[in-house]
Amino acid sequence: MTLFSRSLQGLALGLGVMAGSAAMAETTNLEWASGSTGGSWFTIVTGLSNIIMEKNPDIAIRVVPGGGRDNPTMLDGGISQMGMGIDFLAAAAAKGEEPYTKAHVGLTSMGGTWAPAEFHIIVDAAETRTLGEILADPAVKVGTSPKATSEELTLQRALAFYDNSAEKVSAGGGAVINGTYTQLVSAFDDNQINVIFGAGSVPTGIALEIENGRRPAKLIAMDAPLMDYLSATYGYGKGVIPAGSYEKLQPEGGDIPVTTLEALILVHESVSEDVVYRMTKTLIENRDRFGNIYKVLTKYDPAIAWQNQPVPLHPGAEKAYKELGFMK
Template sequence: MSRTFKRLIAPVLAAGTLAASPLSAENLEWTSGSPGGSWFSIVTGLSNIIMEHNPDIAIRVVPGGGRDNPTKIEGGISQMGMGIDFLAAAAMKGMDPYDQPQEKLTSMGGTWAPAEFHVIVDAEETRSLEEILSDPESRIGTSPRATSEELTLQRSLAFYDNSADAIADGGGTVITGTYSQLTAAFQDDQIDVLFGAGSVPTGIALEVETGRRDAKLLAFPEALMDYLNTEYGYGKGSIAAGSYESLQSEESGAVPVTTLEAVILVSTEVPEDTVYAMTKTLLENQEGFGNIYQVLGGFDAERAWQNQPVPLNPGAERAYRELGYMD
């Protein structure tokens, strides 16, 4: 072989070697939730664990929402995303609120961040949540349209024959924004109701507690919880007594609320070995979860892979099996 031919072919061979290497860098975007919310904090913490133990994997955390994240994954905008169980199932099937099936969705497992809905009102508010959601003059703030909170507010208003448009026509308002924007609007008396969701203790509730306006949590009516559960697959639970210092009185006890179960969604286009490495890393570093966010301390690897709303990713399944969580 001539020296000239060797010089010409060497770059080609090197490129082929790099392409086949299992250590080639993976650049992933992980879409989370609203900035300042529990999902954003959780995803940031989990991605840092993954990158610390896998230098070949680079993850960029971006804002997102439970409703929009499956579509971002399907469109190739993000490769990973936090998801809500009932929304992920609807996305895969192309059911409301999705126009067509989202076929690239797989799961790395659940139980990462169960979330409770928080309805926060002025401490002197005398109306029930049923009365507030029925009132065309209500002033309500919730997360942006890409989020499960905004979708759930729409469904809750509809249950009481109300809507954001009807509220606007009736003299009230429904605004959307980040948690910090909503908290500021509440403190400045621009809205009377904060409608959000997050893992207890969630950021928006803690921000309100440190503000100048006294506030409290409202319970979900049983009829509304039953409707959201039977029609859309939401969970039913409560915010335990004493979860918040000033939003709950000593005599109020647990606050019944609608709940969500979070899953980590990952695109079918992410290599199986990459999903395996990420899942295995998280499973091997569970002791640090509680330091990221309190609710992560309750992560249950024995249950995390079960009853997923979309198929469990083969790479994730391999990690659960290898570490003894699956038979």
């Protein structure tokens, strides 16, 4: 090898090292807003993030607590770049409709069919009243997830439907308590609350914890008029908690009619097309691992995930769905 050749080789190696160092420095840092700590969304987002980072070492994702109502605002404000979303809330945020006071700019989607959730209304096993009778009671002691979550917003709407409110409950000797799922389980076991008003994908963690807790409990149905109102007014879905989903919480057997939510992954339009393309492609190609994260993720279907989105599909996600043959 000549001196000139060695010089060229050295230059090439030097440039390679520099290029490698530059590539390592170009890590994309993203914050992904999930749900309440201990809930199904937090578990799901953590698992999906790990898959993305494993296959894409230059993408670093930080998972933070959030909620269906608040996550669009976190993206709009530049706090988070990704967030789990609820279909009807994402649409309302983009349009600036209630519960939002302004249109949220830059909301796009990586697709839906992620963790559809059913509302779980958990009461003492000896409770004989309907949900309507319970929520109309000004002395009700009910617990739900933190403020700015879809569960908390839905509880507000349900109370209002029965001419009640958090303020009336407080004045009537009752309580509306907001907390993490772990806190709500403890409050229920200690008789501080008599109702848990939450949502999660069957089987959801909070229900399983209550089922194995100190206090006998059961799930009850949502009244048909309330479900009709939430669907017609705000766009909620309708479904059931299937019979046999929980061994102890369904003593009467049979399906339990409840309001439902459809989840999607929100991503701000400022995230590059290449990054969103690679994240979407990675998740689609590794969907056989989803069952190890959370059972409900096995319902994810890339053939329909891109359809009927409440906000525009991100160009990077569209590229992935098309390249893999799921979108024409």
